[in-house]
């Protein structure tokens with residue numbers, strides 16, 4: 001059995017793990033990042049790089065290079081609920097360098113971070129390497145067991161960080177208790193080609209019994225058809241024609257292209273989960289990102305929250321990791337720093353689920369109407385609030401490590 005020793009072992013090369021690995025390596029800490037897939041080229045991982053993340057790129061001196069990657073800019077997010085047209089957020093007034101959301105395939109974002117991280121000698125990214133279990137020294141986590149193309153390995157580390165997403169193996173192995181906050185919907189994802197004459201912004205449209213969100217990926221729309229939780233089989237059973245018609249009823253301008261969705265293999269089911277750990281850490285181990293708190297896709301904040309967790313964790317952990325002085329209190333301060341933003345963000349997502357999405361999906365008759373609090377937010381001064389929340393989240397982090 002090969003045994004590798006490092007200061008920090010990060011399981012999972014998503015936004016949380018890659019950003020944390022990069023920042024720690026940049027701060028002089030040796031890290032091994034394990035990613036179970038062979039590349040970052042997986043679809044449907046969310047594409048929304050918000051101003052908070054773009055501002056971090058600026059702080060790292062990487063913004064100009066980052067924005068050379070193909071992306072589209074969302075300067076305003078709007079939503080149609082029945083006959084009500086609402087602006088959910090616009091970003092021109094924000095005091096940041098990039099006053100927009102960059103819609104960029106997540107694999108480009110992760111490749112970019114990986115490329116910069118590998119410039120530091122302490123950064124060791126191992127693809128096709130899956131963390132399967134925790135190594136324990138008495139009750140203290142001392143690293144992980146992993147499978148790799150060359151066979152099983154052990155990584156012994158002063159600290160292990162679980163960034164392995166919402167179905168985290170390590171958080172399950174650690175026995176952490178999870179609070180399930182429930183989501184009333186699942187998503188069916190598919191692509192439809194985009195014409196230059198189409199709108200360019202994010203399009204969200206809620207009608208009775210259904211909802212469609214469309215993300216502009218330049219030459220195609222990434223579409224999310226929102227369905228009541230657990231009803232994917234019913235939708236499929238009703239047939240592809242009915243599915244296409246329903247999409248066409250919500251967004252008639254797509255009708256001439258709906259034949260592109262010509263079999264169910266082109267429609268992927270993504271189950272939505274919202275949960276969080278009561279306690280994110282134990283001796284030798286901490287969870288961040290979706291492993292600590294799975295986020296609903298509402299607002300497209302998950303990637304950005306995961307990145308914020310990584311920045312806070314790097315700020316707090318870099319020095320103690322270098323000195324070998326990470327204690328339970330150090331880990332506790334990471335949870336304390338990030339738990340409040342997580343709770344508030346999830347509460348807002350649940351408010352949207354309970355007051356808008358759940359009722360709209362349950363209602364098969366009357367056209368839905370925008371809830372009162374969303375209408376109030378249309379007043380010009382108040383309209384800035386959701387824009388700021390979307391852009392920065394709660395308690396935005398800055399690079400200190």
Ligand SMILES: Cc1cc2nc3c(=O)[nH]c(=O)nc-3n(C[C@H](O)[C@H](O)[C@H](O)COP(=O)(O)OP(=O)(O)OC[C@H]3O[C@@H](n4cnc5c(N)ncnc54)[C@H](O)[C@@H]3O)c2cc1C
Pocket residue numbers: 011012013014015016017034035036037044045046047048129130131132163164165166168169170187270271272273288289290291294295296297299300301302303304306
């Ligand atoms: C349907 C849907 C749509 C979404 N859309 C958006 C959006 O548009 N914008 C947005 O900001 N957020 C979106 N989100 C949320 C967002 O995807 C997550 O919040 C975010 O990716 C969390 O980042 P993470 O690094 O914590 O975890 P993940 O992105 O899940 O990354 C975890 C990584 O760990 C790897 N891994 C898993 N297990 C292991 C293991 N045992 N060993 C090694 N590697 C492992 C995985 O391959 C993966 O690369 C969406 C979520 C869903 C469900």
